Amino acid sequence: MRVMAQMGMVMNLDKCIGCSTCSVTCKQAWTNRPGVEYVWFNNVETRPGQGYPRGYEDQEKWKGGWKLDRKGRLRLKAGGRIRKLATIFSNPNLPNVDDYYEPWTYDYDSLLNAPAGDDFPVARPKSLITDKDMKVEWSANWDDDLGGATEHGYKDPIVAKLGDKVKFEFEQAFMFYLPRICEHCINPSCVASCPSGAMYKREEDGIVLVDQDKCRGWRMCVSGCPYKKVYFNHTTGKAEKCTMCYPRLEVGQPTVCSETCVGRLRYLGLVLYDADRVAEAATEPDETKLMAAQKSILLDPRDPEVLAEARRSGIPEDWLEAAQNSPVYDLACRYDVALPLHPEYRTLPMVWYIPPLSPVVDALTETGHDGEDIGNLFGAIDAMRIPIEYLAELFTAGDIDPVNDVLRKLAAMRSHMRTVNLGEAVDPSIAEAVGMTIAEMESMYRLLAIAKYEDRYVIPSAHTEVANALLEELPGCSVDFTSTNGDSSVGEAKPVPVTIESFQLTKQRLEAEHYSDLDHKQ
Amino acid sequence: MSGLDTFLFIVFPYMCLVSLVVGHIWRYRYDQFGWTSRSSQWYESRLLRWASPMFHFGLLFVLMGHFVGLVIPESWTTMVPESLYHLMSAGVGGIAGIVMVIGLIGLIYRRRTTPAVFRATTKSDKLMYVVLGTVIALGLTTTFYWQIIGGGYDYRQTVAVWFRSIFYFNPQAADMASAPVLFQMHAVCAFALFAIWPYTRLVHVFSAPVGYLWRPYIVYRSRDVGGEPGNRGPRPGWDRQGGMSGNRSENNYR
Numbered sequence: 001m002r003v004m005a006q007m008g009m010v011m012n013l014d015k016c017i018g019c020s021t022c023s024v025t026c027k028q029a030w031t032n033r034p035g036v037e038y039v040w041f042n043n044v045e046t047r048p049g050q051g052y053p054r055g056y057e058d059q060e061k062w063k064g065g066w067k068l069d070r071k072g073r074l075r076l077k078a079g080g081r082i083r084k085l086a087t088i089f090s091n092p093n094l095p096n097v098d099d100y101y102e103p104w105t106y107d108y109d110s111l112l113n114a115p116a117g118d119d120f121p122v123a124r125p126k127s128l129i130t131d132k133d134m135k136v137e138w139s140a141n142w143d144d145d146l147g148g149a150t151e152h153g154y155k156d157p158i159v160a161k162l163g164d165k166v167k168f169e170f171e172q173a174f175m176f177y178l179p180r181i182c183e184h185c186i187n188p189s190c191v192a193s194c195p196s197g198a199m200y201k202r203e204e205d206g207i208v209l210v211d212q213d214k215c216r217g218w219r220m221c222v223s224g225c226p227y228k229k230v231y232f233n234h235t236t237g238k239a240e241k242c243t244m245c246y247p248r249l250e251v252g253q254p255t256v257c258s259e260t261c262v263g264r265l266r267y268l269g270l271v272l273y274d275a276d277r278v279a280e281a282a283t284e285p286d287e288t289k290l291m292a293a294q295k296s297i298l299l300d301p302r303d304p305e306v307l308a309e310a311r312r313s314g315i316p317e318d319w320l321e322a323a324q325n326s327p328v329y330d331l332a333c334r335y336d337v338a339l340p341l342h343p344e345y346r347t348l349p350m351v352w353y354i355p356p357l358s359p360v361v362d363a364l365t366e367t368g369h370d371g372e373d374i375g376n377l378f379g380a381i382d383a384m385r386i387p388i389e390y391l392a393e394l395f396t397a398g399d400i401d402p403v404n405d406v407l408r409k410l411a412a413m414r415s416h417m418r419t420v421n422l423g424e425a426v427d428p429s430i431a432e433a434v435g436m437t438i439a440e441m442e443s444m445y446r447l448l449a450i451a452k453y454e455d456r457y458v459i460p461s462a463h464t465e466v467a468n469a470l471l472e473e474l475p476g477c478s479v480d481f482t483s484t485n486g487d488s489s490v491g492e493a494k495p496v497p498v499t500i501e502s503f504q505l506t507k508q509r510l511e512a513e514h515y516s517d518l519d520h521k522q
Numbered sequence: 523m524s525g526l527d528t529f530l531f532i533v534f535p536y537m538c539l540v541s542l543v544v545g546h547i548w549r550y551r552y553d554q555f556g557w558t559s560r561s562s563q564w565y566e567s568r569l570l571r572w573a574s575p576m577f578h579f580g581l582l583f584v585l586m587g588h589f590v591g592l593v594i595p596e597s598w599t600t601m602v603p604e605s606l607y608h609l610m611s612a613g614v615g616g617i618a619g620i621v622m623v624i625g626l627i628g629l630i631y632r633r634r635t636t637p638a639v640f641r642a643t644t645k646s647d648k649l650m651y652v653v654l655g656t657v658i659a660l661g662l663t664t665t666f667y668w669q670i671i672g673g674g675y676d677y678r679q680t681v682a683v684w685f686r687s688i689f690y691f692n693p694q695a696a697d698m699a700s701a702p703v704l705f706q707m708h709a710v711c712a713f714a715l716f717a718i719w720p721y722t723r724l725v726h727v728f729s730a731p732v733g734y735l736w737r738p739y740i741v742y743r744s745r746d747v748g749g750e751p752g753n754r755g756p757r758p759g760w761d762r763q764g765g766m767s768g769n770r771s772e773n774n775y776r
Contacts, residue, residue: 195731
């Protein structure tokens with residue numbers, strides 16, 4: 001056993017209202033620069049839908065992730081090292097601007113400067129790629145809320161796989177939102193695809209990053225990632241990706257997407273895993289058992305043997321404590337309600353999802369039945385095959401049983417809490433029907449429904465004995481470090497914050513003559 | 523041997539090589555972030571799909587030919603029969619050259635006609651294209667004029683001797699001065715290309731990722747030793763003077 005720590009995220013899809021606040025705040029923090037106009041480290045997809053980039057889940061086309069060869073060994077789906085080097089001059093699997101969208105702005109100037117005339121001036125869309133006029137035809141979530149689904153819905157790779165069973169007629173349609181960030185996989189195929197060795201997984205917390213100084217722009221990571229969450233900055237010629245806001249995590253703050261989520265549906269926490277068994281889990285021959293294999297390498301942070309091994313690996317005490325309080329471990333392993341996205345890609349993704357019960361409840365309520373009655377809910381889960389088969393294609397490689405189990409737990413929690421809230425006699429059989437005790441059910445309810453800030457985010461700060469001099473007091477909104485005096489050549493080559501800092505700290509830093517003049521007590 | 527010969531075949535090559543070596547060291551130390559192939563495949567891949575591999579693979583074969591002809595002494599290559607050597611040099615070299623030129627024409631056509639790619643073309647790219655295109659055009663003309671139409675010129679006795687002598691620091695300019703003018707022009711232009719090399723996107727040649735063949739797939743690295751959490755380490759670059767306001771990491775994201 002070799003214990004490693006991994007920062008993970010869980011998203012509770014029942015709570016996602018598709019507002020895209022996470023996408024916007026992430027973009028403001030990280031990708032509001034030329035070259036990454038089209039880049040969404042975080043995006044929110046309506047499912048069924050094509051996702052971003054269009055149809056990225058069709059790995060027969062994009063060749064992302066891993067596969068097993070005939071002898072059951074793990075191989076990159078796009079081919080190994082020699083094939084990668086042979087196709088380096090033209091990557092055959094690289095999505096291009098048409099698969100994402102052509103970013104644009106509007107010619108706002110013409111609204112103000114157009115000469116007087118008979119017509120109202122208009123702001124025409126201008127391409128940010130060519131500066132020319134363009135026709136806006138697609139963007140990151142063009143099929144939001146099933147927009148155009150009667151025409152485009154069948155291009156969703158999962159819908160195509162399920163055949164005619166998914167209907168887009170208004171009465172039969174279902175939908176939910178799927179927010180996506182980088183999965184920070186335990187077995188990342190982007191890292192394995194990088195010819196330069198510029199991508200790496202951090203030993204301490206498993207965050208997958210691109211070293212901007214080592215990246216040479218070979219773009220194999222972009223095609224190697226099955227989730228298409230590594231992007232090509234077309235101005236710098238380098239790869240960029242979600243950093244899990246590591247500058248924030250290191251000082252104990254949640255990611256920007258989590259912090260600003262109005263539905264409070266995101267959870268952040270550590271899991272411990274056995275690094276010696278990663279290959280074993282990723283090579284599980286049966287795709288439908290990959291989810292279980294992935295969970296099996298996660299270690300119980302309360303097991304004394306695991307703790308002893310973790311200490312031997314040098315994981316600090318406060319990190320072990322954080323792992324014990326981790327909502328991610330609880331939701332994925334203790335309550336067993338969080339599922340990985342597309343485990344069949346064999347990357348062992350570490351962003352987990354609690355599948356939504358809402359398509360079932362909505363359909364049930366529309367028929368005039370009580371959407372909180374346990375009998376009705378269980379019956380509806382059994383009867384409503386289509387949304388569940390769809391969810392199973394997303395989260396369990398098509399196996400509907402684990403999805404059913406999760407939805408039954410959520411349904412039972414819903415019914416149980418109604419009896420509690422209405423002061424009715426508590427029926428222990430509801431919890432027992434899904435293999436839980438009342439105490440477990442109520443603590444799961446507290447985590448999922450009450451979802452206190454300190455329960456959602458259990459983030460140990462990074463270890464360094466240096467004072468946290470540049471820790472901000474308040475979450476500010478400026479990430480602009482541009483020198484105000486226009487003199488860019490001054491300043492010691494000392495660490496400079498890449499996290500948000502408050503106005504006072506920015507001012508103090510800009511005015512300080514020397515790094516040592518800064519007030520380190522803040 | 524005139525003063526011009528001395529300049530063109532001794533002074534100029536050394537100037538260019540100094541620029542090549544010093545330029546690369548300088549850029550490697552101070553501009554890791556700018557060191558990239560600057561691929562434009564994201565904008566357009568239909569033309570790139572055939573043009574880029576044709577150009578690059580053709581070029582690799584041409585470079586191998588140059589290695590055989592210039593670096594390996596004639597006493598070694600004469601072990602191969604003269605007619606076979608000539609067939610290989612003119613035949614394989616000619617075919618590789620044509621493949622490379624078709625690829626290059628495709629790439630230049632693509633660069634000029636695809637608005638997104640043309641907009642992303644820098645002045646350094648344009649200069650590089652002119653010099654590289656001239657070197658290739660002269661090289662191919664030389665091959666066709668002397669080796670295919672003409673009976674074959676044995677550059678191994680003049681050009682190759684001069685080329686190697688540069689690296690022994692005992693330059694034999696007289697040998698090169700006696701070579702046909704097309705060879706001379708090709709060689710001088712090639713040295714000009716070496717001179718501008720470090721300041722263009724051509725640096726990507728020296729980061730060919732052959733280490734990938736032996737590296738383990740998954741790379742682990744410890745958190746950057748930058749000091750405080752939430753900060754990054756010091757950046758390579760010009761030594762700074764004075765206060766705190768300058769900031770390299772921000773430049774990297776522009």
